[in-house]
Amino acid sequence: MNITVIAVGKLKEKFWVAACDEYLKRLKGYAKVRVIEVADRDPAKCGGDDAARKAEGKDILKALPAHSHVMLLDVQGRQLSSEGISARIDAIALSGVSDITFIIGGSSGVSQDVYDSANETLSFGKITLPHNLARVVLLEQIYRAFKISRGEPYHK
Known part of the structure; x- marks a missing residue:
């Protein structure tokens, strides 16, 4: 499985980078995961x-891998x-799809073209998360998903 996370903006604070790196390290045994950062405007x-x-x-659209199932993170998405x-x-x-792309938009949201490119939308609830934290939560949930799928223990 190939997982791509396209995120608007760079992680600037070391603690966000460290948290993301930890989950990316943990995910290596489950999938090929890459994060693509696009410039925020x-x-x-x-x-x-x-x-x-x-x-x-x-x-974002330029960075989308071909033939990927696209899941857009959006507050109005499916929880x-x-x-x-x-x-x-x-x-x-x-x-039969081996590529999944998750998109985390910028502080102004995403364009209609990005919405139109998504196969589905996903929400972490009605709360507003800073984009840096949303990235950490997403990577943690992807890691947790693989642990659940394999029946491996993970704290509840």
Whole structure:
């Protein structure tokens, strides 16, 4: 299984980098996982929120692997339990798809083109998470999903 995480913005603080690196290290035994960071745009410098979304969206779409099942993280998306995320990843794999891409948009959201490219949307709930934290939570949930799928112990 190949997992790609496309995230708008770079992790700047060392603690976010360390947390992501830890889950990426743990995931090595389960899947090939890569994180692609695309530049975030300052709406004040590029003509507003819509212009920022469009510019970031173009970069996101350029980074999308061909033939990948695309799951966009969105507050309006479908909420799944950890077991549900595990089952969803398994179902995608069983359908013959070996590439899954998760997208974490920027602070202004994502463009309509990015929404249109997604096969489905996923939400971690109605709370607002900083994008850095959303990336950590996503990587942890992907790791947990593989542990659940294999029947391996993981703290509850």
